[in-house]
Amino acid sequence: MKRKFFLNGKEIEIELIRNRNGQVSFRHEGQEFNFDLVNKSENKLTLQTDNKTNQVVFANGQYIVNGLDVTIERPQHGRKKSGSDEAGHMTSPMPGKILKVMVSCGDHVKIGDSLVVMEAMKMEHTIKANCDGEVSSIHYKVGEQVDGGVDLVDLKETEK
């Protein structure tokens, strides 16, 4: 049975062979894997594979495997990482306050030009243009508080 997941934002598909009685088997990237569940507490799993024991710390879809942070989401919950904006839309990386607006509507900007400076967590963040274009709208003014993930500046992308 095929199962899809988003692992750290990347879509992966496994072939699930077995999943019961504390044992899972599946095929991933051409290899077969078998794991036994030895112990589980509220935030820790103990797995065994090939006589090797591993501890995994977890909470709410996040895991620490071999010291590495992993987030696993099911397909309907998978979403684009907030860092990647659609071309022409610059969004706020987190809630904060607008400190400076460096452009006006109608300005022509190049990719990488600074558009807005906002303050969040006692630090300044410069929001830059992610494409060449003309500033079509600026949604906030200096001093306004914004939520995370909202459109700050829209650009009309220049035809290449």
Place this chain on the structure above:
Amino acid sequence: MQKQINEVIPKLLIANRGEIALRVIKTCRQLGIKTVTLFTEEERQLPHAYESDEAICLGTGPLSETYLNQERIIEIAKLTGAIAIHPGYGFLSENPAFTKKVKEAGLIFIGPSPESMEIMGDKKTSKVKMEEVGIPLIPGYHGDNQEPEFLAKTAKEIGYPVLIKATAGGGGKGMRVVNKESEFIEGLDSAKREAANAFGNDIVLIEKYITGPRHIEVQVMSDRFGNHLHFYERECSIQRRHQKVVEETPSMALTDELRKNICETSVAITTSINYEGAGTVEYILDEDGSYYFLEMNTRLQVEHPVTEMVTGCDLVALQIRVAANLAIDLKQEEIKQTGHAIEVRLYSEDPDNNFMPAIGKINHVGKTSLNDVRLDSGYVDGNSVSINFDPMLAKLIAWGTDREAATIKTLCSLDEVGFLGVKTNREYLKRILVSEPFKKADTLTHFVETNAKLLEKKEMSIEDQAMAIASHLFVEHDHLYKKEIDGTETSWSRLSGFRNV
């Protein structure tokens, strides 16, 4: 019989938040001192809002109305009957005006005098004072004579390599490193041209260029009875955005003699200004063993735990003792460094995305299980990380018999303290600690930039991905079917009414 600290100071107010507030509470509990803490409305669930004996809500609003509101804080101290105020670090800890107001209100400020803060708080006046006392400063020329011949002569006196810096400068503009005498005039012309273009001002200063800079600092502590002590050094070279990330003691770059010199220099400083309380003197150490005064912080520092772990002393207790007008009953010869301690700072940020700060809810902090490992965390499970405060969540400190042992313990403990729920630099800290430069103690102040490629996130192996998937399947399965873990069918445990025969 000598007076006890808690007879002089039965109750104190902590004018800070997060992990340092909890740190002070811990020592106060051990000394039998009652504590009063402050918190803002959005911090109601944070431990510093309820671990003290009394807690007062500061409501909502900008820092100027809450943690930086001097009059309000003093008023709360008087209302609650607190005899003293501990400022922690940051916030009002190095504010002479606040210190004066506290004294005028008849309360005790846990820290140095306003005069000490004023002298050492200003980069210019502190350097002037240091020159008087004969403390080494980065050799340089900051004067008005801009004649190229004169500057070349000065550079030669300072000793190559030198750094030519535009006085009006910033952002690296108008700066030139000159390695030999023959290249000086060219470097000078180039720097001046760039400065004139960028700032309209081509005045330059000349400084010795420190090629292998390390950040070494010395913990000092003085009482009001002429005891000026040091608690050895800390190395804090690994930084990002001018904030420290990893600190350790002892420094692998110091020989016994260099350590003795730098510590005695620090005591000479505190003696010369008649200092009282805790402080830290910061230096730049060059490859050739020369060290130069940078600045002095007239407060307790974030990284004080590494010093506590190797000396076995409680620096907060000593601070309170001094403020209570009691003598520190320790002699310098009795203070020894044993073993090695490393501290790593956990920040809510994404190191793989330019250290962009992160917010969110902490689902699981975790616990350390190894001996001699300490977690100073300002957050517990369920707490939300907000944009209004510094992104440092916690400090993890490990002590070992040597540097390798301390490193191994830190690496292991970093997996136990997952801080799941919000993006942190936990994994990045592990990458630092396993890197070759760190193992060799090649810790210069530009460590993070120089080793950026080495510290990048690596692609996860197929095996590790599989383990993560398996874990997810187990958790999902367990959630769906609520099976007992030892594999026995739950239907048996649901049966009731059977008698043992």
